[in-house]
Amino acid sequence: xxxxxxxxxxxxxxxxxxxxxxxxxxxxxxxxxxxxxxxxxxxxxxxxxxxxxxxxxxxxxxxxxxxxxxxxxxxxxxxxxxxxxxxxxxxxxxxxxxxxxxxxxxxxxxxxxxxxxxxxxxxxxxxxxxxxxxxxxxxxxxxxxxxxxxxxxxxxxxxxxxxxxxxxxxxxxxxxxxxxxxxxxxxxxxxxxxxxxxxxxxxxxxxxxxxxxxxxxxxxxxxxxxxxxxxxxxxxxxxxxxxxxxxxxxxxxxxxxxxxxxxxxxxxxxxxxxxxxxxxxxxxxxxxxxxxxxxxxxxxxxxxxxxxxxxxxxxxxxxxxxxxxxxxxxxxxxxxxxxxxxxxxxxxxxxxxxxxxxxxxxxxxxxxxxxxxxxxxxxxxxxxxxxxxxxxxxxxxxxxxxxxxxxxxxxxxxxxxxxxxxxxxxxxxxxxxxxxxxxxxxxxxxxxxxxxxxxxxxxxxxxxxxxxxxxxxxxxxxxxxxxxxxxxxxxxxxxxxxxxxxxxxxxxxxxxxxxxxxxxxxxxxxxxxxxxxxxxxxxxxxxxxxxxxxxxxxxxxxxxxxxxxxxxxxxxxxxx
Amino acid sequence: xxxxxxxxxxxxxxxxxxxxxxxxxxxxxxxxxxxxxxxxxxxxxxxxxxxxxxxxxxxxxxxxxxxxxxxxxxxxxxxxxxxxxxxxx
Numbered sequence: 095x096x097x098x099x100x101x102x103x104x105x106x107x108x109x110x111x112x113x114x115x116x117x118x119x120x121x122x123x124x125x126x127x128x129x130x131x132x133x134x135x136x137x138x139x140x141x142x143x144x145x146x147x148x149x150x151x152x153x154x155x156x157x158x159x160x161x162x163x164x165x166x167x168x169x170x171x172x173x174x175x176x177x178x179x180x181x182x183x184x185x186x187x188x189x190x191x192x193x194x195x196x197x198x199x200x201x202x203x204x205x206x207x208x209x210x211x212x213x214x215x216x217x218x219x220x221x222x223x224x225x226x227x228x229x230x231x232x233x234x235x236x237x238x239x240x241x242x243x244x245x246x247x248x249x250x251x252x253x254x255x256x257x258x259x260x261x262x263x264x265x266x267x268x269x270x271x272x273x274x275x276x277x278x279x280x281x282x283x284x285x286x287x288x289x290x291x292x293x294x295x296x297x298x299x300x301x302x303x304x305x306x307x308x309x310x311x312x313x314x315x316x317x318x319x320x321x322x323x324x325x326x327x328x329x330x331x332x333x334x335x336x337x338x339x340x341x342x343x344x345x346x347x348x349x350x351x352x353x354x355x356x357x358x359x360x361x362x363x364x365x366x367x368x369x370x371x372x373x374x375x376x377x378x379x380x381x382x383x384x385x386x387x388x389x390x391x392x393x394x395x396x397x398x399x400x401x402x403x404x405x406x407x408x409x410x411x412x413x414x415x416x417x418x419x420x421x422x423x424x425x426x427x428x429x430x431x432x433x434x435x436x437x438x439x440x441x442x443x444x445x446x447x448x449x450x451x452x453x454x455x456x457x458x459x460x461x462x463x464x465x466x467x468x469x470x471x472x473x474x475x476x477x478x479x480x481x482x483x484x485x486x487x488x489x490x491x492x493x494x495x496x497x498x499x500x501x502x503x504x505x506x507x508x509x510x511x512x513x514x515x516x517x518x519x520x521x522x523x524x525x526x527x528x529x530x531x532x533x534x535x536x537x538x539x540x541x542x543x544x545x546x547x548x549x550x551x552x553x554x555x556x557x558x559x560x561x562x563x564x565x566x567x568x569x570x571x572x573x574x575x576x577x578x579x580x581x582x583x584x585x586x587x588x589x590x591x592x593x594x595x596x597x598x599x600x601x602x603x604x605x606x607x608x609x610x611x612x613x614x615x616x617x618x619x620x621x622x623x624x625x626x627x628x629x630x631x632x633x634x635x636x637x638x639x640x641x642x643x644x645x646x647x648x649x650x651x652x653x654x655x656x657x658x659x660x661x662x663x664x665x666x667x668x669x670x
Numbered sequence: 671x672x673x674x675x676x677x678x679x680x681x682x683x684x685x686x687x688x689x690x691x692x693x694x695x696x697x698x699x700x701x702x703x704x705x706x707x708x709x710x711x712x713x714x715x716x717x718x719x720x721x722x723x724x725x726x727x728x729x730x731x732x733x734x735x736x737x738x739x740x741x742x743x744x745x746x747x748x749x750x751x752x753x754x755x756x757x758x759x
Contacts, residue, residue, distance in 0.1 A: 160714075171725050176718045228715075253725035300704050301697045326730035574753065650753050 151293050152304060159285025161248060161269050162313035164262060164276075165536050166322040167357075173252050173262055173276070175313075179244040180229030181222040185213050187241035194239050201234050202226070225249040250276075254322065256364040257329045260380040261320060261532065263480075264367040273378060275318065275532065277480050279510050285313035317534040319355035324348055324642050328358040331641075332615070335634040336362045339598075339620035343383040346634065347515045347517055348642065349612040351603055353535045354519060354528030356477075356512065357611070357642075359383075360566060382511040384481040387616070388512055390584030391445045391566075392601045393466075393504030393626070395521060398442055400465035401453045402549045409439050409552045415448040422496045427451050442556040443565045447503045454502030455495060462498065463490035468544040469517040470527055471509055477530055485509040504584060505592075512598075515614035518601050521557060521578070522609035525550040554578050558606050559634075567600060570632035572640040574650035576606035579635065581627030586619070595619050600631035604639050606652040613639055 135143060164173040181202065190198070195213075199206040202223045212220050224247070226234075231244045248269040252262060263274020270284065271277040288310030293302040328346045336344040348358040361381045365373040367517040379385065401407045420433035429448050433440070441449035454462060467473065472487025485508045493501070499505045509517075512530060519528040525545030545553075558579035561570045566581045579602020599613040615631040615638075624630050726732075737743040 171721050171726075174718050174722050174725075176722060177715050251722050253722060253729060255729075257731070300701070302700055323730055330731070330734075573751070654749075654751055654753060 102146040103417055106404045115188075118132040151295075153294055153300075154289055154291050154307065155300075155309040157288035157290055159287045159310040159312050160244065161250065161265070161285055162283040162315045164283070165315055165317045166320045166325075167317060167355075168321070169317070170322050172254055172258055172318070172320070172322065172668075173250055175248045175250045175265075177228065177246055178225045178249045179228055180224045180228055180247050180309045181224055181231060181234060181242065183213060183220055183242045184218060184635055185215055185220060185241070186218075188213055189240040190242075197237055198222075198234060198239060198242070199386045201230055201237075206638045231412075252367045254325070255368060255597040256366045257326050257360070258320070258322070259365055260361045260378070260382075261318070261325075261359050262367065264370065270520045274380065274480070275316070277595075278478050279316055283313045283316055286311040295451045313360040317355075319350070319357060319532055319534050320359070321357045323645055325358040325360065325643070327641050328638055329362075330362040331634050331638045332360045332362055335617060335630065339617055339622040339624060339630050341621065341630075342619040343381055344618060345511045345614075345616045346638065347382055347512050347614045348529075348611075349515050349519065349530065349614075350636070351519060351528070351609040351612050353537070353539045354516065354530045354541065355535055356530055356532050359512070359532075379619075380479065380481070381407050382616075383475070383477065383479050384483055384510070386483050386508040386510050387597050387618075388507065388587060389509050389599065390504040390582035390597065391447075391450075392514060392580050392582035392599050393507065394442055394445060394502065395557060395580055396436060396466055396469055396471075396517065397450050397454050397462065397502040398556065399520075399549055399553050400462045401438075401457055401544055402552055403465060403545060404457055404461050406456045407438050407453060409437070409556065411438050412436070413438060413441060413446075413449045413452055415441070415446050417451070418448060420448045420451055420499070422451075422455075423494075424497055425496045427499060438559065439559055442449045442580070443559040443562075445503075445560075445566045451499035453532055453629050454498050457498075459490035459493045459498055462501070463487070463493075465544070466501075466507070468527065468542075469520055470513055471507060471517065475510070475513055475516065475530055475616040477532055479532065483510055485513055506583060511614050511616050514599075514601055514616075515612050518603060518612050518614070520544045521550055521553050522603040522612050523550065533561045554606060557602065561602070566626075567602075569628060570600060570602055570635045570639075572604060572636050572643065574652055574654045575604045575640070575643055575648075577636075577639065578606040578609075581632060583625060596625040598625055598627040598630040600627050600635045602635055602639070604643060605648060607651040610646065610648050611639065611642055613642075 104638055158177075161175040163175075164170050166172055195209065199209045202209065204223065209222070212222055218644055222242070226244075234242065235244060250265045250269060252258065252264070261274055263276040264272055265276050266272040271280040276283065289307035291304040291307055292300045295301050307442045322459065332344050332346045335341070342361045346358070346360045347356060349355065350357055359380070359382055361379075363376045363377045402409070412435055415429060415436050416432065416434045418429040420427045427447050429446050433444055433446055433449075436444065436446055436449050438453065440446075443454065466487055472485055474484040475482055487507055497506050516528065516530045519541065522524065524547035525543050526541040528539060528541040557580055558576060559565055560580055561567050561577050567579060570577055570579050579600055582597070582599040582601070584597045584599070586597060588595070588597040597616060597618055598620050599614070599616045601612070603609040603612040613635050615634045617630050617634075620630045
């Protein structure tokens, strides 16, 4: 350009002298500007352009992480998460022919009117259906309806349904635990999704891993102590008993007497965790752990054990329970039937309130308190189950004589069912209180010694007498096995007074020669005519114990013919 | 001097080309790895579903029902059970 203007200068009139340098300077300035701008974009303000650039080829992908499974003690899955699809739509953007809508409604198993209502919604985002099977979602995607999309999500399935629901609990949105073990063990079970940055090609395929933003942490599997066969058995028998006795609720716990593991824990009423729409909160409570009740006569063996430990009585000591009443201050304790002179063993066998109260009153309160407290009453179970309650055992200093007397037969003290079952480990072993757990243990677990071995054996013998003729629970017998246990029939407390509603219970263990299982049964408000622990709860104990011992292959320790047909066995009605 | 430069140029071109091929190889292998990993995930999902199916079929309630209803099985009454002693244990 400059050269050109110079050649022209010869032929054309002379140009202003400054024009050429001026133009040259201006153009140079523009070039400098461009260079400066490009330098600026390259080195200083590069974030925006780099982001724009990388968005063309790089993607941040989520690396999904599974929630761990919950297994029973043999590895049978009790809860599994599987990926499903959530179908959602952006109603404004939906463009579909009537035929497509029809096909969509069929695929979603929704009535066409319900689908239309969802698509008419004035929202940016509406779920058409959640937890859709991946194959179904693929079919919907194949319809190619604009504005209808799907998202990955996980859904948790519980093959055991209502049988296990109270132990396992359930998960809510995004597969996060909301109840039961699912909630308590969220940190263990839950996975954390990871992220990675990748380079994709124009077909959307990942061609290179750039960086690992976050490693995913897979949820870990969790093995429970539950034996799903025993759990099913417990649930089936409990349900039959609750229906037969028209009861309000019921609970059943099976403990391993050697390790304290909870092998089964059934509650009624129950619910199906796979389909929780419109399930009352009430049905979701794990009553065996979260509800307390006054145990009644199932507590008598502990009173007797305290007296034996203190050396106040011997198993054969004689107690006069005539005339079947005992007055302390203004209150009177009754026996439902007069027994007269009983040995200490017979006080347990026939469940005499007066006898138990007399024995209790011979003890200093601290002595009795320490035995009850040693058996785990009034203290937390530490099962790790959410909402677990510990029951109540008041300090010995505050006991009045009448309270000490009623506590002897299980009133004025409250427990939960698992706590009651655990307390019986001191009789099933030689005085050891086993810690309970819902998680699988590798071998026998030692617990703190609470009783002398000879005391535990003496009480075990008394508990065996309970199921023999003349005891309160011949119906608890199991063919082929020696059984020990104790009935309980407690009036319920309502508004501070005892009313004519009952809690029938039975706690026992077998085989008595070498206890393997402890079973506690509780039936709340039986109203089918019968309400004694020996007639309502003991038969459940017997059928569950018999089948469970058979399932586990426990050798028999009594001749099969030893049993009396229940109808012929004399049954002593017990006190409340 | 020129010879050396030419030699270096040839080496450079060779290196550049092998970089391109190895890069290409790496991407191809990576795509393959991705595909296999995706497959592994689908199998994992399928495994979970099969496990679920298995445990649903194996529910004690269902087995008991079949045993009682279809196979007409029942528990023997106590009188009909004979216990065989475990021998010389």
